[in-house]
Amino acid sequence: MDAAPLNVAPGSLVRVRDADWLVTNASPTQDGLLVEVTGLSELVRDTRAAFYEHLDEIVPYDPRQTKVRADDSPKYRRSRLWLESTLRKTPIPLGEGKLSVSTQMLTDALGYQRSAVRKALSADNLRPRILLADTVGLGKTIEIGMILSELVRRGRGERILIVTPKHVLEQMQFEMWTRFALPFVRLDSVGIQRVRQKLPATRNPFSLYKRVIISMDTLKQDRYLNHLRKHQWDAVVIDESHNLTGSGTQNNALARVLAPNTEAMILASATPHNGNKESFAELIRLLEPTAVGPDGDINREALDRLVVRRHRHSPEVAREVGDDWVERKDLQHLLVDASLEEDAVAHELADVWLYPAAGSSPYSGENKGLFPWTLAKAYLSSPPALVESVKNRIRTLGEERTDAQQRERESLDRLLALAKDSAASPSAKLEQLVTYLKGIGVSKSSDMRAVVFSERVPTLLWLQQQLQTQLGLKPEQVAVLHGGLSDVEQQEVVESFKLSASPIRILVTGDIASEGVNLHAQCHELIHFDIPWSLIRIEQRNGRIDRYGQRHAPQITTLLLRPTHEKFVGDIRVLTKLVDRETEAHGALGDAGALMGSYSVAAEEKAVEAALIKGQSLEDLIPTPDSVASDADDPWLTFILDDADHHVDSTTEVTVTERISTGLFPSDAAYLAAALDEVFETPAASPGAGGVDWVDHQGYGLVELTPTDDLRQRLAVLPQTYLTDRRVVDDMKLAVTLTRAQASLKDAQNDKANNKGLWPEAHYLGPLHPVLDWAGDRTLARLGRDEVFAVRGDVHAPTVLVLGSLTNARGQVIATNLVAVTGTSIRPFADTAEAFDELGITPDRSNPAGVDGVDGVQELISAAVDAAEEHLRMTSDAAAQDVRRRVAEWSDRVDEWVDASEDLVQRVGVKERARRVREEAEIARTMLPARSLARPLLVIVPEEN
The missing domain is CATH 2.30.30 (SH3 type barrels.)
Known part of the structure; x- marks a missing residue:
C-alpha cells in the first residue's frame, strides 16, 4: 500500500x-x-x-501521543459525549450495506424506496450513480433525500447540487429540510440577487454555498456553465432529467459539464426515454460512459444496475402503499353538446379547413394538413384560444399578400367572426364545468378544491375570470399557473395550494404543473378542460393528484365539446379513447408511454395529429397494454415489460431499526441535552447569561432553544420568510418524536388560520440535523484535542479501544475496524454499539470518582495504536481486495470499450466519448486504498480501580 x-x-x-x-x-x-x-x-x-x-x-x-484524562463526570457523561461526537464526525464506509440515517428521517421509509437507496449505494456501482425512473407519484423526491442523507453520513455529501424545474424549487428545498434536515440554499431569482449583492460578478457563486438548489433554466446560462467547469461536487441531482436528452441542446451541454465533475449522480424522471435510442443512451452515458458501447448499443446488464423503475401496481409497491394511496375512481367523460355559435364554428372548421374539397384548402403555407388541426385544438380548448390562434395567423400574413394568402385571409376573417360570436355567447363546455364544480361542492365558503388543466394560456386566463364570476368566488380563490409567471410567482401558487389555509379553491393551470408538482395534499378532483394529444402528458397531469399520500379516491374528469358535424364527432371519439388508454396503461404497465413507443409528448402529439388527418382508428395508432411486446432493439421497452428483472428484490428488506447507532445515548434528543449541559453548564439560562434558554417540554415531544450566532449561521441558507415567520433564529422549536414532528408538519398544512406558510413551527430533530452537528462541534472543542478519557468498565485489565479506518486517495472511508487492545490481545467488534455494551460503557453506569493513576495507563496508548494498525492491515485486506476487484472490473470494461471503439473512431462523438471513458478509468484508480489511520477512542480500566 x-x-x-x-x-x-x-x-x-x-x-x-x-x-x-x-x-x-x-x-x-x-x-x-x-x-x-x-x-x-x-x-x-x-x-x-x-x-x-x-x-x-x-x-x-500523532495518535500515539494521545494523552489520557480521567473522566469524573456523572455517569461518564463527558466520555460518552466525546465518543458520540467523534463517531458522528467519522464517516461510515462508503460501501456499508446497512442504511444508517435515511430510515430515521421524517418519512414512511417504504421498502421499495429503501431498495432504491441500496441499489444507488451498491458495491456493484463503482460510484453512486442511478436513474430513478419510478412512475409518477411513487416519491422519487423522497428517494433522492434518502440517498443524499446516506451520502452525507458517509462523508460524501458536503457539496451537493440539485437541479430542478423552477416551479418546484421551493418544494424541493422544503422536502430536503423538513424530511431530511438537509439545509439547501434556493437560488431562484430572489436568491441569485442576494448572491450578487454578496459576491463580485467574477466570483464563483458556488464557492459561497455548499448545498444549492437551482433551476435548469438558470444554471444552463453561459456564465454559470463557466463556473461549473471549475467546480467539483460530491453529489449532483437532476430532477426531470428527460429534459437533458438531445445532443447539442443547452440542457445536454450542462449535463455533460456536471457528470464528470461529481462523485455521485442521481437522475430522476418518470419518462426518461423520449423515443430516440441515442437520446436515451446519452442519459445512461451520463451515469456510466461504458454502459453504452461505441456503436450506441446500451448494455442491458448496466441498465439493470443503474436504473430503478417501479409503478403503482408493481408488487413491492402495491403491498405497501395501502390506504396512503387510494385507487382512482372510474374515469368519467362529460360530453357537452356544442351551442349554436360553437357548432357554427365547428362546421366552418370542418368544411373549410379540416376536410375541404380536393385542392380547396385555404391555407397558403407549407404542411397544409397541420395548421387546420392547430385551429381545431384551439377550438376544442376555448373560444378565446381560437380567437387568438386566428389573430396570430392573420398577423403572420401581414398586409402585403399574394392571391393565395388573400384567399386565406378572407377565410380567416370569416372564421374569426364566427369565433368572436362564440366567445361572446355562453360556452356550453364552461357551463358544464361550472355545473360540475358546483356539484362536487366548490364554493366561496367550502373547502372543496379542484385542479383544472388546459394547454392554452388564453383559456387559462378566460377560465380564471369566468369561474370567479359564475361561482361567486373571490379573486384570490381562483389561481392561475402558467410559464409566463416568474419563478417566485409560480412557487407561491404551488405552495399555497398545498395549505388548508390557502384561499385557493380552483387552480387553473397549464402543463407546466404536469411535472414535479404535488397537488394532492388538499385536492382529489382533476378536470381536463381540454385533452392533450399525448398519453404521456395525460399521465403526467393525472399524477399531480394520483400519487402516494392521497387519502381520497382521485377523480379524473374530461370535458369534451361535441359538435353536430359527423367527421368532427369521430375525432372527439379518438381523443376520448386517448384518456381511456392512459387509464388502462396506468393499471397494467404503469407507463402510458410504452403504448405508442415514442416516449415523447411531441412525437405522440404528432402521431395523433397524423392519425386524425388520415382518419386512422385509435386501435391502429395505440395498441392495448396486453398487446405491447418487448423489442430487442429497445432496451428500455424490454426493461419496463420484464417484471422479473426491473422489480428490485425486496424480500431482503430491513426494518426502520436498521440505523447504525452507538448506544451511548437513548436518542438524539438525549445527546443534544447532554451536550448543552456540558457546553453551557446552565443551558436553561438566557444567552447573555451563558445559556441558550433550553426548555424540554417533557411528554409533548418538543424542546426549545435560542440559537447562538454560530448556529444561526448554519441555518442562514433557509428561506428568510421561514426563519422570520417561525422565529427560528430567536426561538427554535424541535420535535423530538416522529409523532410530534408529523403533527407539526400537518398543523402547518391544515391550520385554517395559518398565515405563515407550509414550513412547520417545530422541525424534526433527525440524526443529521444541523443542531446536532453544532452541538458535536461545541462538545469536541470543549472536551479537549489530543486526549482520550479513562473510565471504568467490564474489563479484567486496562484496555484501549481503537478505531481504525482505511481510506482511498479520494478521502473516502473504505473500511473501519474497531478493536479493544488488552496487552497483546486484540478483540474486534462488529460495531460500536456491540463494543460499548460488552465493555460496559452504557448510559446508566455510575461514576463514583475519576480513575486514579491515569499516568500508569498512558504508556498503553502507543502500543495499542501499533497493534491496531497491524490488525487493520490484516483485516482490511478483504475490503481492499474487494475494492481492487471492482476497480479491475471497471478497468476491464474500459479496455473493452476502447478496443471496440478503434474501428468506429471516425463516427460523430466517438472520439469525445473515448476521452470521457479514459477519464473514468483515471477516477477508478483513485479509489484504490491509499492510507490508514488508527485513533484511540477510550481507555477502560477494571471496575475495582
Whole structure:
C-alpha cells in the first residue's frame, strides 16, 4: 500500500496556522488535497475552514501521543459525549450495506424506496450513480433525500447540487429540510440577487454555498456553465432529467459539464426515454460512459444496475402503499353538446379547413394538413384560444399578400367572426364545468378544491375570470399557473395550494404543473378542460393528484365539446379513447408511454395529429397494454415489460431499526441535552447569561432553544420568510418524536388560520440535523484535542479501544475496524454499539470518582495504536481486495470499450466519448486504498480501580 504524503482522514486532528482543527473531509482536487476542518482552538472554535496541502503546512497529530484524562463526570457523561461526537464526525464506509440515517428521517421509509437507496449505494456501482425512473407519484423526491442523507453520513455529501424545474424549487428545498434536515440554499431569482449583492460578478457563486438548489433554466446560462467547469461536487441531482436528452441542446451541454465533475449522480424522471435510442443512451452515458458501447448499443446488464423503475401496481409497491394511496375512481367523460355559435364554428372548421374539397384548402403555407388541426385544438380548448390562434395567423400574413394568402385571409376573417360570436355567447363546455364544480361542492365558503388543466394560456386566463364570476368566488380563490409567471410567482401558487389555509379553491393551470408538482395534499378532483394529444402528458397531469399520500379516491374528469358535424364527432371519439388508454396503461404497465413507443409528448402529439388527418382508428395508432411486446432493439421497452428483472428484490428488506447507532445515548434528543449541559453548564439560562434558554417540554415531544450566532449561521441558507415567520433564529422549536414532528408538519398544512406558510413551527430533530452537528462541534472543542478519557468498565485489565479506518486517495472511508487492545490481545467488534455494551460503557453506569493513576495507563496508548494498525492491515485486506476487484472490473470494461471503439473512431462523438471513458478509468484508480489511520477512542480500566 503506497503511503500518502499527508496521512489524514475524517475524524483525525491536525494543526494548521498555529491552531487545532478536526478534519471533517479530505478529498483530492485539481489543486491538490483539500482538507476541510472545524476549529477546536479558542480563537477558531466552531469555525469551519478548508486548507490545501500545497498552500498550508498541515501537521497531523500523532495518535500515539494521545494523552489520557480521567473522566469524573456523572455517569461518564463527558466520555460518552466525546465518543458520540467523534463517531458522528467519522464517516461510515462508503460501501456499508446497512442504511444508517435515511430510515430515521421524517418519512414512511417504504421498502421499495429503501431498495432504491441500496441499489444507488451498491458495491456493484463503482460510484453512486442511478436513474430513478419510478412512475409518477411513487416519491422519487423522497428517494433522492434518502440517498443524499446516506451520502452525507458517509462523508460524501458536503457539496451537493440539485437541479430542478423552477416551479418546484421551493418544494424541493422544503422536502430536503423538513424530511431530511438537509439545509439547501434556493437560488431562484430572489436568491441569485442576494448572491450578487454578496459576491463580485467574477466570483464563483458556488464557492459561497455548499448545498444549492437551482433551476435548469438558470444554471444552463453561459456564465454559470463557466463556473461549473471549475467546480467539483460530491453529489449532483437532476430532477426531470428527460429534459437533458438531445445532443447539442443547452440542457445536454450542462449535463455533460456536471457528470464528470461529481462523485455521485442521481437522475430522476418518470419518462426518461423520449423515443430516440441515442437520446436515451446519452442519459445512461451520463451515469456510466461504458454502459453504452461505441456503436450506441446500451448494455442491458448496466441498465439493470443503474436504473430503478417501479409503478403503482408493481408488487413491492402495491403491498405497501395501502390506504396512503387510494385507487382512482372510474374515469368519467362529460360530453357537452356544442351551442349554436360553437357548432357554427365547428362546421366552418370542418368544411373549410379540416376536410375541404380536393385542392380547396385555404391555407397558403407549407404542411397544409397541420395548421387546420392547430385551429381545431384551439377550438376544442376555448373560444378565446381560437380567437387568438386566428389573430396570430392573420398577423403572420401581414398586409402585403399574394392571391393565395388573400384567399386565406378572407377565410380567416370569416372564421374569426364566427369565433368572436362564440366567445361572446355562453360556452356550453364552461357551463358544464361550472355545473360540475358546483356539484362536487366548490364554493366561496367550502373547502372543496379542484385542479383544472388546459394547454392554452388564453383559456387559462378566460377560465380564471369566468369561474370567479359564475361561482361567486373571490379573486384570490381562483389561481392561475402558467410559464409566463416568474419563478417566485409560480412557487407561491404551488405552495399555497398545498395549505388548508390557502384561499385557493380552483387552480387553473397549464402543463407546466404536469411535472414535479404535488397537488394532492388538499385536492382529489382533476378536470381536463381540454385533452392533450399525448398519453404521456395525460399521465403526467393525472399524477399531480394520483400519487402516494392521497387519502381520497382521485377523480379524473374530461370535458369534451361535441359538435353536430359527423367527421368532427369521430375525432372527439379518438381523443376520448386517448384518456381511456392512459387509464388502462396506468393499471397494467404503469407507463402510458410504452403504448405508442415514442416516449415523447411531441412525437405522440404528432402521431395523433397524423392519425386524425388520415382518419386512422385509435386501435391502429395505440395498441392495448396486453398487446405491447418487448423489442430487442429497445432496451428500455424490454426493461419496463420484464417484471422479473426491473422489480428490485425486496424480500431482503430491513426494518426502520436498521440505523447504525452507538448506544451511548437513548436518542438524539438525549445527546443534544447532554451536550448543552456540558457546553453551557446552565443551558436553561438566557444567552447573555451563558445559556441558550433550553426548555424540554417533557411528554409533548418538543424542546426549545435560542440559537447562538454560530448556529444561526448554519441555518442562514433557509428561506428568510421561514426563519422570520417561525422565529427560528430567536426561538427554535424541535420535535423530538416522529409523532410530534408529523403533527407539526400537518398543523402547518391544515391550520385554517395559518398565515405563515407550509414550513412547520417545530422541525424534526433527525440524526443529521444541523443542531446536532453544532452541538458535536461545541462538545469536541470543549472536551479537549489530543486526549482520550479513562473510565471504568467490564474489563479484567486496562484496555484501549481503537478505531481504525482505511481510506482511498479520494478521502473516502473504505473500511473501519474497531478493536479493544488488552496487552497483546486484540478483540474486534462488529460495531460500536456491540463494543460499548460488552465493555460496559452504557448510559446508566455510575461514576463514583475519576480513575486514579491515569499516568500508569498512558504508556498503553502507543502500543495499542501499533497493534491496531497491524490488525487493520490484516483485516482490511478483504475490503481492499474487494475494492481492487471492482476497480479491475471497471478497468476491464474500459479496455473493452476502447478496443471496440478503434474501428468506429471516425463516427460523430466517438472520439469525445473515448476521452470521457479514459477519464473514468483515471477516477477508478483513485479509489484504490491509499492510507490508514488508527485513533484511540477510550481507555477502560477494571471496575475495582
